[in-house]
Amino acid sequence: MAIRRPGRVAVLAVVLLTASACAQATSGTPRPDAAASDEILVKAGYKAFREHFENLGDEHAKVYNFLNYGDTELKTEHESYKYGDPPITVLERHRPPTDDRSAVLHPPNDPYDYVRLDQQHANLARTPWVATPTLYRDGFETCFLLTAWLACHLDNAIAQTRATAQDKPRERARRTGDGVEVTTGAQLGLMIDEGFIGIPADEEADVSAQMRDQLVPVTIKLDADMKFTGFEIRGKVDDGKSEPLELQIGYEVVGEATPHDFPDKPAASETTTISDPAKAEKFWDAFNSSPATG
Incomplete structure (x- = not known):
C-alpha cells in the first residue's frame, strides 16, 4: 500500500509499546516472550515509518544514493526542505565529488x-x-517531493514483498544506544520496478531473475521515543553468473525546516x-x- 495523505489511508491499528507479552504463567518471575516483544517493536517501527510520511510536517531531510552495477556507478545526494501549509518546498541536488x-x-x-x-x-x-x-x-502530495517519493515507493516494495515473495524477509528489531532499529527487506526486482534503483533501461534486462528475487536488507531507524529518524537500503546482490549489483540508499531526518x-x-x-x-x-x-x- 502506497503512503498517501491521511484522508486517503485507513487508520492503522494502535500498537501499545507499554504492553508486554509473557510466556504461560509459572511460579517465580515471569519471563518475557522475546519473539512477541520483537514483533511488537517491528510493528511499531513500521507504523512510525509510514505515519511519518502520511503526516509529513516541516522537515529538512537528506537522501543519498550509491549504485555500482557493471559500467554504471551512480552517486547522488538530495536535500529537501518543506515548510508551512500550504507548503513551500525546495529540493537541492548534487553529484559528488563536486558541490555543484x-x-x-x-x-x-x-x-x-x-x-x-x-x-x-x-x-x-x-x-x-x-x-x-x-x-x-x-x-501538495507528499510523494511528489522527491526525497519522500523514495519512501513511498520503498513502502510499496516492502508491502509487495511481504505479500508475494516466497522468501519472506526476516523482520526483527534491536535496541541501540540512540533508539531502535527495525530490519526488514524487499526484493531487488520490486525495487527496480518501483523506479528508485537507477539502472539504465538498456541494462535492466541483464539483471537475472535470480537476482530480482533476492532480498535487499532495509533498516528503519527510530529514536528512543519511537519517532522515525531515517532508513537505509544496503546490500550486494550476486547470482554468481551476472554482474553483481551493489547499492546503498539512505534517508535522514536532519531536523525541522524554517522560513530561512x-x-x-x-x-x-x-x-x-x-x-x-x-x-x-x-x-x-x-x-x-x-x-x-x-
Whole structure:
C-alpha cells in the first residue's frame, strides 16, 4: 500500500509499546516472550515509518544514493526542505565529488516550479532559472517531493514483498544506544520496478531473475521515543553468473525546516518560462539525465 495523505489511508491499528507479552504463567518471575516483544517493536517501527510520511510536517531531510552495477556507478545526494501549509518546498541536488548544486523551488500555491540550474546543466537555458508547470497543481502530495517519493515507493516494495515473495524477509528489531532499529527487506526486482534503483533501461534486462528475487536488507531507524529518524537500503546482490549489483540508499531526518531555508522566488529577468507541457517534459528529461554537455 502506497503512503498517501491521511484522508486517503485507513487508520492503522494502535500498537501499545507499554504492553508486554509473557510466556504461560509459572511460579517465580515471569519471563518475557522475546519473539512477541520483537514483533511488537517491528510493528511499531513500521507504523512510525509510514505515519511519518502520511503526516509529513516541516522537515529538512537528506537522501543519498550509491549504485555500482557493471559500467554504471551512480552517486547522488538530495536535500529537501518543506515548510508551512500550504507548503513551500525546495529540493537541492548534487553529484559528488563536486558541490555543484541545483535546486527546485515551489512557492505556496504557485502554478510553477522554479529550477535553479547547476553548472553541468547551465546550457539548458539562457537564464539561471527555468520555470515549468508545477507538480502540485491539484495540491501538495507528499510523494511528489522527491526525497519522500523514495519512501513511498520503498513502502510499496516492502508491502509487495511481504505479500508475494516466497522468501519472506526476516523482520526483527534491536535496541541501540540512540533508539531502535527495525530490519526488514524487499526484493531487488520490486525495487527496480518501483523506479528508485537507477539502472539504465538498456541494462535492466541483464539483471537475472535470480537476482530480482533476492532480498535487499532495509533498516528503519527510530529514536528512543519511537519517532522515525531515517532508513537505509544496503546490500550486494550476486547470482554468481551476472554482474553483481551493489547499492546503498539512505534517508535522514536532519531536523525541522524554517522560513530561512528557502531562496527567494527568482525575478522574471532571471527565469526562462516553459509553459508547454511537451517542452517542459523534454526539459525535465534533459535535466534529470547525465550531465549536459555542449
